[in-house]
Amino acid sequence: MNILLITVRADFGGGPRHVHQLIEELPSDFNIYVAFPQGKPYGNLWQEHPKIKKCINIPYRKFSIKYLFLLRRFIIENNISILHSHGNGAGLYSRILKIIVPQIKVVHTFHGITNNYSSYFISCIHKIIGRSLRYLTNKFILVSNGEFELGKSMRFLFTDKSVIIYNAIADEGLKFNRYDNKLVIISLSRFDFAKNMDMAYRIAKALRNNHEIEFVWVGDGEDFVRLKQKSVEEHVNINFIGFTEYPMSYLKNADLYLSTSRFEGLPYALIEAASVGLPIVATDVVGNNEVVLHDYNGLVFKTEQEAVDAIKKLSINADLLNRYSINSRELYLKTFTMEKMISSIVDTYVQVLNQ
Structure with a gap:
């Protein structure tokens, strides 16, 4: 199974960290391809990562028609079966790619939905885009029940195409016992x-x-x-x-x-x-x-x-x-264990591919 993970961020943050976890933890029978911007820390790590079959650099937090068509070529040349986008910017690329490469299966993880906008105009634009893009998505992954409820109320998703998969981290043990009074x-x-x-x-x-x-x-x-x-x-x-x-x-x-x-x-x-x-x-x-x-x-x-x-x-x-x-x-x-998260994401990929 060839999977393209796409993110318009490679700096510190929950979305890029989640992508890095997938690269590190997905089973070896998944062929991982990644589209990401250059930069620290993850961009540098992913450029030569041994588990990534091939990568393509895209602009940082910016949509580009040029890179949209470069991604289209990348998908076709590498026989990508699932495109998994992370965050709003990546979601714009993935859903438009669904129009021009209709056979691709699109999984989208929001990594945070907000109704807190700086102006009414920006709010309207975001809602129009979000409600339109849902028709071009095979599966929505929500990282919390609250995010699911908010996405549903804003009409950014379809409930029958949605799954809630909590974020997770590897277990690094308990905190130290401290004996001062602070x-x-x-x-x-x-x-x-x-x-x-x-x-x-x-x-x-x-x-x-x-x-x-x-x-x-x-x-x-x-x-x-x-x-x-x-x-x-x-x-x-x-x-x-x-x-x-x-x-x-x-x-x-x-x-x-x-x-x-x-x-x-x-x-x-x-x-x-x-x-x-x-x-x-x-x-x-x-x-x-x-x-x-x-x-x-x-x-x-x-x-x-x-x-x-x-x-x-x-x-x-x-x-x-x-x-x-x-x-x-x-x-x-x-x-919130890593094993639980990865197992759920693998199940989602298999389900989407068999639709």
């Missing part, structure tokens, strides 16, 4: 609009007089420098780590995970947090609320004050923190 609260994040690190900053600022609480932020992005400078000026206790290729070591040395995302598909960072046994405090949004079950392995919140109160509550209740920790690990093992 509560270390970690966030792994891009510093951008979607991740809403301004809210995380305001939560940290509200707790700055509690010297037993330390915030650790791992990641980079457009808001990183501004927020770091602001924390210095206002004496907010945040340790800005910046980008790292191995954030797991920071997760394992933390006590609690904080997410302030405005929207998600199904966030890898929260799955990682659950896998090492971290309790989680997170915004009550699509995706988050399927990794954080309220009062089971953490607490979800709608307002900044609710988040502040949740952290205060956990900072003085070691038994509750420990119960949430145990439950996080159990939820990961039950729901």
